[in-house]
Amino acid sequence: MNRIDRLYALAEELRAAGPRGRTARQLAARFEVSVRTIERDLSALGQAGVPLATKQGRTGGYSVDRSMSLPPLNFTAREAMAVAVALSGSEHVLFSRDSRTALQKIVAAMPKQALDEARTAAAKVRLLVRPTPDPDGEVAEQIWRAVRDNHVLRIFYTNGDGVESVREVEPQHVVVGPNGSYLTAWCQLRQEERVFRMDRITKAERTPTAPHRPAATGDVHVDGFETKLPAAALRPEELFPTPT
Missing domain, CATH: 1.10.10 (Arc Repressor Mutant, subunit A)
Incomplete structure (x- = not known):
C-alpha cells in the first residue's frame, strides 16, 4: 500500500x-x-x-470525527449482505486488504438496526472455499502496478515442467479464477499473447522499455473459462440505462 x-x-x-x-x-x-x-x-x-x-x-x-469523511449511506440490510458476501469471496492477495476496509466503511455507516439485520441474514449464507496457490505478495503488487500503469515487465517464470525463463512482457490483465490467478500479456520473446500463472512468477521488475503492442481486445479465456469484467459494476448507468 x-x-x-x-x-x-x-x-x-x-x-x-x-x-x-x-x-x-x-x-x-x-x-x-x-x-x-x-x-x-x-x-x-x-x-x-x-x-x-x-x-x-x-x-x-x-x-x-465519524462524520468527517464518509457521507451518509442508505444501504438496506439485503444490500449490505450482498456486498459482504461478494467481498468475502475476494481472498486474493491483491484485494483482501481493500475488501476488508471497504466492509469496514459500510459497517461504520449503517444504522444499528439495519446492521443487525444484515448480520443475521449473512449468517445464513456460506461460501465454498477452494484453496488456490497464492502468488508472492510483492510480485503480485509489481504485476498489478504494471497492468494498471501500462508498463513493460521483466518476469522470471517457471513453467509447469520446472523450466525457468526470463521474459519481457507487456501486461494486459490480471485474471482471478477458481484455479489461481494469472497474468495475460504480450510476450516479446514468443511474439504472441501468453497467459502466466502468477504463483510461478518468482520475480517481476519494471523495465524502461515502452510498450509497443496495442491494448488487448476481445474476450479473454483462461484455463477454458470465460472471463467477466468487474468494471461493469462501476458503470451502473450502462447496466441499467435510462429509458428514452
Whole structure:
C-alpha cells in the first residue's frame, strides 16, 4: 500500500473506530508499518485538516470525527449482505486488504438496526472455499502496478515442467479464477499473447522499455473459462440505462 492510500485508509480506520480510537501501536500493526511511520502519517493528516483528537493515559490513542469523511449511506440490510458476501469471496492477495476496509466503511455507516439485520441474514449464507496457490505478495503488487500503469515487465517464470525463463512482457490483465490467478500479456520473446500463472512468477521488475503492442481486445479465456469484467459494476448507468 502506498502512502497516499495508507493515509486515506488510516483516516477511515480512525473514523470507524469511533470515540474508542486506536493507539499508534495498534495502527502500526494494522497497516504493517512502524509506530514512527504511523506518527508521521497522523501528523500529515492533522496538517491536511483532518480533525484528529488525542487521549492521554493507558487507554489513550487517536480518534477522528465519524462524520468527517464518509457521507451518509442508505444501504438496506439485503444490500449490505450482498456486498459482504461478494467481498468475502475476494481472498486474493491483491484485494483482501481493500475488501476488508471497504466492509469496514459500510459497517461504520449503517444504522444499528439495519446492521443487525444484515448480520443475521449473512449468517445464513456460506461460501465454498477452494484453496488456490497464492502468488508472492510483492510480485503480485509489481504485476498489478504494471497492468494498471501500462508498463513493460521483466518476469522470471517457471513453467509447469520446472523450466525457468526470463521474459519481457507487456501486461494486459490480471485474471482471478477458481484455479489461481494469472497474468495475460504480450510476450516479446514468443511474439504472441501468453497467459502466466502468477504463483510461478518468482520475480517481476519494471523495465524502461515502452510498450509497443496495442491494448488487448476481445474476450479473454483462461484455463477454458470465460472471463467477466468487474468494471461493469462501476458503470451502473450502462447496466441499467435510462429509458428514452
